[in-house]
Amino acid sequence: MALLTVNGLCAYYRTEVYGISRTVRAVDGVSFELYPNEIYGVAGESSCGKTTLIKVISGNTKPPLKAISGSVDYNFGDYKVDMLQVSQEELRRNIRWKEISYVMQGSMSVLNPVRKIIKTFEDIIDTHERIRDKKKFLEEAQTHVNRLGLPTEVLNAYPHQLSGGMRQRVAIALATVFHPSLISADEPTTALDVVVQRGVLQMVKDIQSESHNTVLLVTHDMAVHANVADRVMIMYAGRIMEEAPTERIFNAPLHPYTQHLIRSLPMIGERSNKASLRGTPPNLANPPGGCRFHPRCPFVMDVCRTEIPELVLVRERHRVACHLVKEGSQ
Amino acid sequence: MLKVIRDLLKYDGRFRIAFIFLIAVVVMIFLSFVSPYDPGKSFVVAMDAPPSLKHIFGTDSRGIDIFWWMTFAVRNSLVMGMITALISRVLAIFVGLIAGYRGGWLDRVLMSINDSFVVLPLLPILILLGFLLRDQMNLFLLGVILGFFGWPYDARLIRSQVLSLKERSFTRTAVYSGTNGFWITFNEHLPFVLPIVFATTINNLLWSIGMEVTLSVLGLSDLTTPSIGTALFWANQHGALVAGNWWWIAAPTLVAIVLFLGLYLLFASINEYIDPRTRLRLIGG
């Protein structure tokens, strides 16, 4: 039973200033499902719409971003939520941080610089559950961070006294404090060195295996997906290109874009030249017609320029949107 | 340039108002050149006459038509403001550029002195100056003096712009490719610095004319020259409020408000136009 069902979601940025109006179609017809107890990766290059997708899913749409059409439906077992219709009050009281939490891009700066970490903890927890016993709260906070591998001293520090990696881990600790059903993490490992990256990823894996919740992991780094994700979805120019279990994506990618992404990863022992795609990422205010990837696709056909390929199921849990691949053909 | 004005007129209400106000001011200035009355002569018309079609702002206790006197006043005040603006721009650019480019201890010393000037309570010092130079004081001298005190705030702004420009990649590229430092300043950086200089000039005008009004009202400038401040001074001297000649006070006050509001709105709307972040903020919703 799906935890989250997204159907035909379109979310655009609409701006109008000094007489110039522009619509950026960041998410344009996205449909997918999330299930409990999995790590779902979203991959794609910068400005393909990944961050916008996360924002809409976690109910963080602020003007000029608006969800234009489609649906985002959650099923938390005993109650269901339509994310596009739910009220801010309902979101604030029951859903945010209790059912879904969000680890933002650039988590280095998500902590209030003038407040100690423990105070930030207090702020967040107090929002959802009144803290009656101060002492008990402190103990629980300590246990929580310790369990995630952070020393207790972290609680008494100010953000600028911690390193980037520690702040990232604090952010994750904060996101998991209520054991939410869905944790969305946007580029949690970017701007961290590899050693710290490993620590963060390990933390994510441990949390997931312990609470059996769902983690939506967005990153352009395919190596991260290879490491932690169960299923991976490839996004390009606001649309889904391919979605499959991790192994399949890496061993038998079907979409030309995915193929290119996989091929460009360096592998031990390999010595071949890496080719890059021709062209540049599309302008989302004025995207190409038909398949959005067609200007850069090495296998482009005439139909690709005019008709949008549908996202079809070619094999169990494997979907592709490409005119080269027919439904059920694998 | 014209396109910028057109855009602003269309979309920014503040700019529209500023435009109207400032056009009125400019009109007044031009009118001063065709004034039927000599501002130096008094008792040329009926005294204490309230505003009418013949005398738009009425006349005062010295037998002077207030409207035509004010046209000179506006012109003089603005000329003085320009003098201050010129001198302080030169100083501000000089200090700002040097501090920004050289950095190091020179920068620190300059900024320390700069901040001292910003913090200093100017009025007591200016009163001291006005007192001492009373006999020689005229609007030109006042403009020069204000120019020597009006640079620190803007010097700091220019300096921070220079600092951020220095770090930008295009500067480094120019330096690495061997471009002469002076050339970099002129060709690459000036287009960024000039808008700030322009915006701060307006702010500076606001400040200096405000100071002039204040000092003149206190009797510390050349009281025979028409200016917005001296108008108020004379009105007070002759007890205008008590005598019921409210128009004598109202006219310069009104003119001052129009001038200051016009300048300020111009400043605010241009500032916002220049700054890309505020543009983004305007978009929200």
Added chain:
Amino acid sequence: MRQFILRYLIPRFLQFLTIIFVGITVTFIIPRLSPTDPVEAQVSMMMARGESLDPQSVASMRAALTDMYGLSGSPIEQYFAFWGRLFRGDLGPSLANFPAPVSGMIGQAMPYTLSLLIPAVLISWVFGNLFGTWSSYYPKNKILSVVEVLGQAVRPIPYYIVAMVLLVVFAFFIPILPFSGAYDIGTRPSWTLDFILTYLQHSILPAATLILVGFGGWFIGMKSLTSNIISEDYVVYAETTGMKESKILSQYIMRNALLPQITGLAMSLGTVFSGALIMEVVFGFPGIGALTMAAVFRNDYSMIMGIAIYSIIGVAIAVFLMDLIYPLFDPRVRYQ
């Protein structure tokens, strides 16, 4: 702690000394650049007043005046003598009220100025910041937009003109407030309730002018600061956690935006002080401003000088105090 003292306290203290040094030096240089010789001016004024003196008395008076003005000796000697007298707190006697010492008279007038200045500054700062924050967090609010327009409209107008407008409106058209003096004529200053009440009544207009003009500046500054902060990561983050708006506004947005505003407050003290002086002139408040005007009127050179010096030192001290308070608000400065 040592780091803090080294990196923060000492530079701020040095800045404090610099301000005083620059200010006092400027005050020293200015009179010596002017063509007016205060000694001669004083002597001729006294003679014009009809006091007939024999040449010997005039000569000795000249010498005494020169000495008093610190004009004896070479410029360098004068400069050092100047500082010497400053340290001793000796600003010389007031010429108009000879031989009352200038410092004494300033000391008497200062409380009036401060009692006007400090509350007005605090009120305009606090409310300006508060409204500015609300205005950027609730951009569609109509009332806030009106407040913004009003604040912006008053802000560029010189203090004097705003004071005049208020004076005319509230003392003439709607005569509910007194327009002159700090207390009703005939009342003696004392710590009685009556005096306090009449004092408050008289301070409303001058304080209101200061507050109105200052409000717009803080409003706009805070609005632009907070609107930048609102898009900062930690605020967006706090919102995603579902935190209550009031908490986000106070602890996350305002506390961070206030930091530059505190610095701004320190920087603006000089300007506000000047504004307070003008208020006193317009509204007849017996503070430093009134003292200054009287001094100008009666050619009391040493008084004017003394006031200039006092103002510089006073503002420098206030700025330094604010510098000391700042670390309490910004932990980044506390723990380097």
